[in-house]
Amino acid sequence: MTTLNEHCEWLLNEVDKLQQKQAHYEDRAFLLSLKSVINEQNERSEQIQNELDGRLWNHTNW
Amino acid sequence: MEDVTWHHVESLEKIDVDAEHKLLKQADRIIFQFPLYWYSAPAGLKHWIDTVMGRNFVYGDEQYNLEDKEFGLVVTTGMPLKDFQVGGTEGMSLDQIMTPYRAFAKRAKMIIMPIFTVAQFWYQTEPQQMKLLIDYQRYINQKYPDSLNNRQDWFEHELTKFVSRLSDxxxxxxxxxxxxFREQIEDLDQLNDTLKMIKKGEDDNLE
Incomplete structure (x- = not known):
C-alpha cells in the first residue's frame, strides 16, 4: 500500500482544482495525466525509501 | 504541438521523392500512423513507402540517411487489444504483426520505439480517452525511452507552458x-542518488 506524502497530497488537490476550472478538453486531459505522474513519483519515492531502509539495516554489511 | 510535422501521405496527389526525402531527413522521430487493414497499413502508406524508401536512400553505398532517427508506429484498430496475443482470438501480438516495419527500421539503423496502439477508441471511458490523448502527445515528442525521468521532464515542460497561459x-x-512539482522531481533525484551511493558502497565492500 502506498501512502501519500504531504506535498504529493497537496499537489493532487491543487491540480484537481485547476482541472475543474479548465474549459478546454486538452487542458483537463493534461492535468488528469499530471496527477498520474505525481502518484507515480510518490510510489517510486516510497519504493526507494523502503529499499534504502532495507539496505541500511542489512546487518551483514555492518 | 511544437516542432511536429503532420504529413498525410494518402492525400498527396503526386509523390515528390526528393521533397519526401528532405522531410524525412529533417525529422528526429518518424512515426507511421494508420488504421490496421488486414494486419498491415492501408495501400496508400505502403505505396508511399515503396516509392520513397529507395535502397540508395535507406542504406545504399553505406549511406544511412535515417540512421539514429527514432521510428514509431501508431496503430488504430476496432478490435480489442486482448485479441492480439498468443492464445487470443487473433493468435498473435501486434509486435509480431508489425515485424516488416521493424525489419525496415532495423535495416535503416533506426531506433525502434514500442508500438502505440489505439484499440476500440469509442468503447473507452472519458478519463481513458483523456489519458490516451496525453499518452499520444508524449509518444510524439517526449524523449525516448518512456522512463519516469523523461515523463517528469515532459510534464514539467508542458506545465510551464500551461501556467504561462493562465489568467493572473x-x-x-x-x-x-x-x-x-519541481521540488518533487528534485527530491526523487536525491533519493535516487543516495540509493546509488549505497549500492556502490555495497559493491565496493564485495571487492
Missing part, C-alpha cells in the same frame, strides 16, 4: 503547483 489569479496558484 489562476497563475499564482498554478505557479506554486509547478514549483512543488
Amino acid at each position: 489569479e489562476d497563475e499564482r496558484n498554478a505557479n506554486l503547483v509547478l514549483e512543488t
Whole structure:
C-alpha cells in the first residue's frame, strides 16, 4: 500500500482544482495525466525509501 | 504541438521523392500512423513507402540517411487489444504483426520505439480517452525511452507552458503547483542518488 506524502497530497488537490476550472478538453486531459505522474513519483519515492531502509539495516554489511 | 510535422501521405496527389526525402531527413522521430487493414497499413502508406524508401536512400553505398532517427508506429484498430496475443482470438501480438516495419527500421539503423496502439477508441471511458490523448502527445515528442525521468521532464515542460497561459489569479496558484512539482522531481533525484551511493558502497565492500 502506498501512502501519500504531504506535498504529493497537496499537489493532487491543487491540480484537481485547476482541472475543474479548465474549459478546454486538452487542458483537463493534461492535468488528469499530471496527477498520474505525481502518484507515480510518490510510489517510486516510497519504493526507494523502503529499499534504502532495507539496505541500511542489512546487518551483514555492518 | 511544437516542432511536429503532420504529413498525410494518402492525400498527396503526386509523390515528390526528393521533397519526401528532405522531410524525412529533417525529422528526429518518424512515426507511421494508420488504421490496421488486414494486419498491415492501408495501400496508400505502403505505396508511399515503396516509392520513397529507395535502397540508395535507406542504406545504399553505406549511406544511412535515417540512421539514429527514432521510428514509431501508431496503430488504430476496432478490435480489442486482448485479441492480439498468443492464445487470443487473433493468435498473435501486434509486435509480431508489425515485424516488416521493424525489419525496415532495423535495416535503416533506426531506433525502434514500442508500438502505440489505439484499440476500440469509442468503447473507452472519458478519463481513458483523456489519458490516451496525453499518452499520444508524449509518444510524439517526449524523449525516448518512456522512463519516469523523461515523463517528469515532459510534464514539467508542458506545465510551464500551461501556467504561462493562465489568467493572473489562476497563475499564482498554478505557479506554486509547478514549483512543488519541481521540488518533487528534485527530491526523487536525491533519493535516487543516495540509493546509488549505497549500492556502490555495497559493491565496493564485495571487492
